[in-house]
Structure formats: structure tokens, C-alpha cells
Amino acid sequence: MADEQLKQQIKEMIVDRLFLDADPAEMADDENLMENYEIDSVNLFEIVVGLEEEFDISFEDEDFSVDLFATVNNLAEYVEKKRG
């Protein structure tokens, strides 16, 4: 399970980068980001760039899947795995 601080950082990054009118503290770890925040391909691209820049990781082409971006939990687990 990814740590809470990392999840909070990811939520803040998403709200900030997507210019969302939302409170990161109120985002649930397992809520569906695509549906609840109307995330489209442009937003998804921003999230990828944000994760790479802020957590110093690199996405591989084969890593891209809708599931990966579905929840904060999934993103946090991915970041932890990439950071070793």
C-alpha cells in the first residue's frame, strides 16, 4: 500500500496541473478520476508530465493503460514501484 503522504502529493499535483476547482484533501484514494473529474486525453497527458517531473520517474510506453490512471491508489502504487 502506497503511503498517505505520496497520495496527498499526487492529489495536489492533479488539482494544480489540471486547474481543478477541487480540494485535494477531499479526493478519495479510490474514486474514479476519469469519471469524477472528467479527465480526458489532454488532462491525462498533463498528469503523466506532472508525475514524471515531480516524482522523477519515467513512464514506459508499455505502462500506459486506463487502469493505471483510474485512481490515486493506482498512480501512487505505480510511482512507488518506479522509484523502487
Next chain:
Amino acid sequence: MAVEERIVGFESAGEELHGVVHVPAQHPRGTLVFCHPFAEEKKCSHRTMVEAARAFAAEGWAVLRFDMRGCGDSPCRFGEVSPTAWLHDIHAALDAAERETATTDVGLLGLRLGATLAAEVAEERHEVACLVLWEPVIDGEGYVRQNLRRSMIKAMMTRYEGGEDTEGAALEAGALGEGTVDFDGYEVPEAMRAQIDAIDLTTPRSYPGPVLVLNLGARETVDAPMQRLSDAYEQGTAAAVRQEPVWQRIGLMDATATIKRTLEWLQQIR
């Protein structure tokens, strides 16, 4: 301030390029040649560029917006040209701007890859009055990778939204193969890609005039690469503007903060 807008045509390498000049009623304080971004980024930012040109003209600056070869209303197919041709087009636009606005005080303003090309032209034409770089592409290879990645994500999301299986969609759309690649519907042949890959704004800069590097995005501090680019110039200034990426999505148009910061800087250097 009243502003006149008129369509202009000028030649570059035997082709007639399409442009629009925005001229204030009174003699302009100077002229800016607006260098557009490319492919989908150009399409997305078109409206913003029009609004920006009008805002600058309203403050007394003449602006020439134009379409480089293979883009917008200018001739040639996108895949037939290259950054080398676009650099030539910017040179031609500088000459046209002087003629059309009756000023010799002509600067360059660019967005994304247009900013990068503007910076390269300024290396060859030190008489350019000023250089304004809005979120320039610093690393050509990274830019290509980002465009391919955007195509991958779009393909994946298109299938997802259509209720289809998304397995492998991203890889099919964006695999970094050899030869021609697709920038979200724009064919980028190998030769063009090689030239874009070679773009590197981390090399030493010799342009001696005033330069504004605007880092546009969610952050309120300037990213390290943008700061280094600014520092490479004798008279560089870097600033961060919290600005939604108008070059990424059709419908995002509000560049008020970016225009305001640019106008403040132009006032300072005059």
C-alpha cells in the same frame, strides 16, 4: 486604441505566405512578428494568438501573424516542409513586417516550437529588437516524444470512451518507430523529425538584445531549464505565469496573464 487589421501576403522561397497585420491607429511603438506553434498546438492556440495580437495592438504594438509553409492558409503540405524552411519563413516575415508596419523596430514573439525557431532566427539576426519566448521547446527530442505520447494517450482514451478494449491501443498509436510518425493527425516524415530532434536551446546564445522567457503552466516558479535558457542570454529575463496550456486544447483561450506580463516587460525595455 483603434486597430486596423488587414490580410497580407509575402514571399518566402517562391511561395506566397499568408499573414494578418494588426496595426494601431497611431505610429506603433514597435512591431512583433508572431511565430506560431505547429500541428495540433497551432490549431489549439489559433484563437489565443488572434486575441493576443489584438491586445498588443490595442497597447500600441503592431503585430504580424502569419502561417509558415505547410501550415494554416499558407501553401505546401505540412509533411513537405521542415524547420529549415520555417526559419527561412520567419526571416521573410521580419522583412515583411518592416514593410507593412513602416517600422524598423521589429521583434519576435513565439509560442512553443515557434518560440524556439524565433530564438534561432535571433541568433542570426542580432538587429531583432527583442525576443519573447512563450513556453519554448528547449529539447527537440523531448518534444517529439511528448507529441507521440499525446497520440498514444489519445488513442487509448478514444477506445476507452467508446467502450472498447484499450489493451495495446497506446502502443499501436505511439510506438517510437523509425520513419514517418504521426503527431496527432499531422504526418511528420523522418527528415522533419530528425531536424526537430536536433533542436537544442541549451547551446550558448549570442543574441545581444532583450529576451523574455515565459514559463507557462501550473507552477508559480520558473523551471530550471527555462531559467538556464534565460541566463544564457546577455539580457535575459525569466518569469513564470500561471496559465492553462492554450496550445493543448481547443477552447482554452484566456491568455490574459501571459499577455499582461509580456506587455509589462515590453514597457520596461522601451
